[in-house]
Amino acid sequence: xxxxxxxxxxxxxxxxxxxxxxxxxxxxxxxxxxxxxxxxxxxxxxxxxxxxxxxxxxxxxxxxxxxxxxxxxxxxxxxxxxxxxxxxxxxxxxxxxxxxxxxxxxxxxxxxxxxxxxxxxxxxxxxxxxxxxxxxxxxxxxxxxxxxxxxxxxxxxxxxxxxxxxxxxxxxxxxxxxxxxxxxxxxxxxxxxxxxxxxxxxxxxxxxxxxxxxxxxxxxxxxxxxxxxxxxxxxxxxxxxxxxxxxxx
Amino acid sequence: xxxxxxxxxxxxxxxxxxxxxxxxxxxxxxxxxxxxxxxxxxxxxxxxxxxxxxxxxxxxxxxxxxxxxxxxxxxxxxxxxxxxxxxx
Numbered sequence: 001x002x003x004x005x006x007x008x009x010x011x012x013x014x015x016x017x018x019x020x021x022x023x024x025x026x027x028x029x030x031x032x033x034x035x036x037x038x039x040x041x042x043x044x045x046x047x048x049x050x051x052x053x054x055x056x057x058x059x060x061x062x063x064x065x066x067x068x069x070x071x072x073x074x075x076x077x078x079x080x081x082x083x084x085x086x087x088x089x090x091x092x093x094x095x096x097x098x099x100x101x102x103x104x105x106x107x108x109x110x111x112x113x114x115x116x117x118x119x120x121x122x123x124x125x126x127x128x129x130x131x132x133x134x135x136x137x138x139x140x141x142x143x144x145x146x147x148x149x150x151x152x153x154x155x156x157x158x159x160x161x162x163x164x165x166x167x168x169x170x171x172x173x174x175x176x177x178x179x180x181x182x183x184x185x186x187x188x189x190x191x192x193x194x195x196x197x198x199x200x201x202x203x204x205x206x207x208x209x210x211x212x213x214x215x216x217x218x219x220x221x222x223x224x225x226x227x228x229x230x231x232x233x234x235x236x237x238x239x240x241x242x243x244x245x246x247x248x249x
Numbered sequence: 250x251x252x253x254x255x256x257x258x259x260x261x262x263x264x265x266x267x268x269x270x271x272x273x274x275x276x277x278x279x280x281x282x283x284x285x286x287x288x289x290x291x292x293x294x295x296x297x298x299x300x301x302x303x304x305x306x307x308x309x310x311x312x313x314x315x316x317x318x319x320x321x322x323x324x325x326x327x328x329x330x331x332x333x334x335x336x337x
Contacts, residue, residue, distance in 0.1 A: 169285060172287055172289060172290060176289065225268075226267060226290070226293040226297070227289070227293060228267045228268075228285075228290045229266065229267055229268040232285075233268070
């Protein structure tokens with residue numbers, strides 16, 4: 001019976017997901033294309049990225065109340081953006097969850113997100129960077145350019161999703177970009193979506209997902225660190241937070 | 250500079266610039282697999298070693314061959330010996 005409920009939930013979600021995508025994507029595309037006629041390229045791109053975020057919010061609200069999404073900004077955050085967001089990576093849904101962030105942002109991704117039909121194309125147009133397809137120097141140049149335009153950048157520095165809930169070691173690119181650009185770094189902790197969906201599956205399970213935004217680490221706080229030391233400090237911050245939220249030992 | 254001084258100063262670089270615990274700094278520790286550095290961290294490592302030992306590290310081939318802490322100790326030692334030879 002429980003299994004049947006799960007399949008019904010998934011059938012419902014994926015049907016509505018496809019229908020909503022079929023309506024929302026062309027509508028937002030048309031809206032952005034029309035506004036581009038009257039706006040600068042920069043403003044149109046901002047609107048385009050906001051539209052992608054809005055699409056994400058619509059998609060993540062579809063499975064409610066079976067799957068709930070909570071956004072918890074922690075403490076008084078006085079740092080000014082743009083930010084470099086650094087998040088743990090548990091599930092394929094993580095990329096969609098970034099819609100909770102109020103900031104204009106692009107994600108740093110691997111090869112496969114660009115191969116997703118339609119969505120991959122939109123990711124490319126909105127300026128998502130494929131870290132595997134450029135040299136470290138080119139990556140720093142393009143990442144810094146985005147930050148100069150006040151576009152935040154989102155990293156999942158584990159690279160691949162964790163299968164046992166533990167936090168994997170981080171790649172250093174986010175922290176090298178921070179040291180090059182002096183942007184504030186914001187650790188993000190995603191919890192509760194290890195099974196939404198689990199690695200190697202598309203089957204969503206009910207649950208509550210929390211995206212916790214931790215206080216920003218400003219240039220003054222990390223300017224004397226190497227990328228390696230900074231990476232490990234942020235790793236420890238996220239790991240400690242996950243241990244608390246998920247009662248890990 | 251004695252071998253022990255080179256070891257101590259190199260280990261201090263790893264402790265201070267990379268915040269790696271003293272207990273992990275054993276000669277056979279592989280800098281990539283055991284200590285977790287990646288190829289781009291080597292740039293920071295070279296800068297920190299240059300500042301600590303007051304040497305210029307130019308020989309890229311030798312740097313690429315470095316795998317363990319022991320390799321770094323030997324590498325620094327060879328640079329220091331070359332300096333002594335040049336000055337004498």
